[in-house]
Amino acid sequence: MTLRILFDEIRLGVKDACTRLGYSETEFDISEASRPEFGDVSCNIGFLLAKALKKRPFDIAQTLAEEYKKNSTKYVSKVSAHNSGYLNFVANYPLLIPEVVKSSLHADYGKVNLGKNSKMVVEHTSVNPNKALHVGHVRNIIIGDTISRILHKASYDVSVLNYVDDSGLQVADIIVGFKYGGYSDKTPEGQKFDHYCGDIVYVSITERYETDKHLVELRSDVLKELEEGTSEIAKFGDDITRRVLDEQLKTCWRLGATYDCLNFESQIVRSNLWAVAFEKMKSMGITTLENEGKNMGCWVIKAESEEDKVLVRSNGTATYVAKDIPYAAWKLGILEDPFHYKHYTVQKTGRVLWQTVLDDKETKLNFRGDTVITVIDSRQSRLQKIITKIMSDFKSKPDSYIHLGYESVTLSPDTAKTLDLDTGGKSVQMSGRKGLYVSADYVLDVLSSRTFEEAKKRNQELDEISLVKISEQVAIGALRYTMIKQDLDKIITFDLTESLSLEGDTGPYIQYAYARAMRIVEKAGRDPIFEANLDEMQTVYEKDLVKVIGKFDLQVEDAAKNLSPKVIAKYCYQLAVSFNTFYEHVKVLTAESESLINARLCLVYSFKETLGKALDLLGIDAPSRM
């Protein structure tokens, strides 16, 4: 069982007491007590009934406390009214402790049945395949990957998609660079191909557009050829794109993210999906042909209180938003699926990665969902709002298409300075085109070597291979945690120096708590006996740890319902704090009695199992040493 049962019991008990006292039915809150001296659980019903009953909240709480005691309770050991008016409850720990500890050992501890196995699609990453990933992309990847892990834990059947815009302007840019700009398409010695394309080719060709207008014209031609997909240039483009994509995916995998399917824009363009979606919009009256004004000859979408949005230009071509509509409709299963699916690779976790193809000899699979979450930064909110509206019209059901937006990652003044940019003390938006960014690989490498030094200092007997493994796990833990612990609508100012901090509210702090627990379990040299009596654990440190362990599923539910990955980050931190406090104040292996040693060992075991599962939702490895 978990704390949920305790909450439910109290809710029911209070309700019964109200009924018996003849109080009118009221929606009241059962919540964790804000301070330990108030007990474990609090109820605000006194305040809510005060007006109707014309009594002080405290008097009501007191009457209810007396009434509550009349019925037998299982998980509550004490009920009392507080001066403030709250009704407070103390948990029955001798019962709670063993039940929480035992539940936490189950493989699917923390699982909640929110999704009831309904199909959910999460799309994230979706970086133009012409450059290496930078820390801004990392935020997208981590949010998307974490949310898909959480939704899976909440019993959704999740498919993860990565949209590859292989026929867009940014790809055209580097193709121009290779074909007409004099850049070799050979990967330079000691460099990843994605870095070479982004750092050198993309940035310098963009610069040259300023002075060489002929290159700009060539780009338009290349773009057209990429969309048509038949020419020599298009084949060359396809080859380049896939080389970059392969390198990008290595970084994603390094970060711990995996996917189910790669969706190529070029295939959506060639699949006729757009024509089908366009006809549907026309017949539903979603888009109209403008006969006058500045948008004359265009198909537009009318929006309340905002400018009309052009979908189809007067020359008949589709705009950027328009291209997203058939894909969104495809994801929701609204349009017939024109794709077949080809094996791309098997990822490290064993998860198979597929790719869309238009070759009907390949397999037919289903990567679509009843609900679709698209992770895109909030600068795209306006366009995403349009898509959301069209999808709810298509589905005649709101909320099936969800844009999960997040604020951008900017560079701190100090970090900008390392890129030779003086921002005058302000943080600055990253820009791939201007070459103003910090790459994900670079951050991970720096972090990894920093954590390697730390790990080596502490574990001199460990060999190089183990140390490298630990430092990589810790580096990724550190990066993933900073990207997820903050609310989605807060800007993250990335500072290279600060990102190396491994103390306090960080990923490594949490991982360290896990490693400490593992050491105790190892050194104990025996398995805990969970059937034994655990009553001897009576300190606040033990009780608090049990309480935190016991609310894992409530946190998963909260995170999934609100699509808020930080909830799990905060929970992991809380678990770690609770354990470290316990660790510093009570002894496990040298406790007073054999039975107490066993009891605490059970608790430590329960903690590390729970933290391991919670960290897994964040995609952070739990190292047994560090």
Place this chain on the structure above:
RNA sequence: GGGCCUGUAGCUCAGCUUGGACAGAGUGCUGGACUUCUAAUCCAGUGGUCAAGGGAUCGAAGCCCUUCGGGCCCGCCA
């Protein structure tokens, strides 16, 4: 001009969805704890007119309104 987001301790942020008990962390600074299950830890101290003003409420950091500061978006570009 319109739309979205944001303003809480020196700094970075929780808390706001669902109003209630002295507003919490981390970091910084000051001091303390390693012959002990790993000090990437713990303990204590320091630090806040919750941007400002108004409103409804018995009660507001939270709800409503106004104002001010900061960021982003508003192309027949992608």
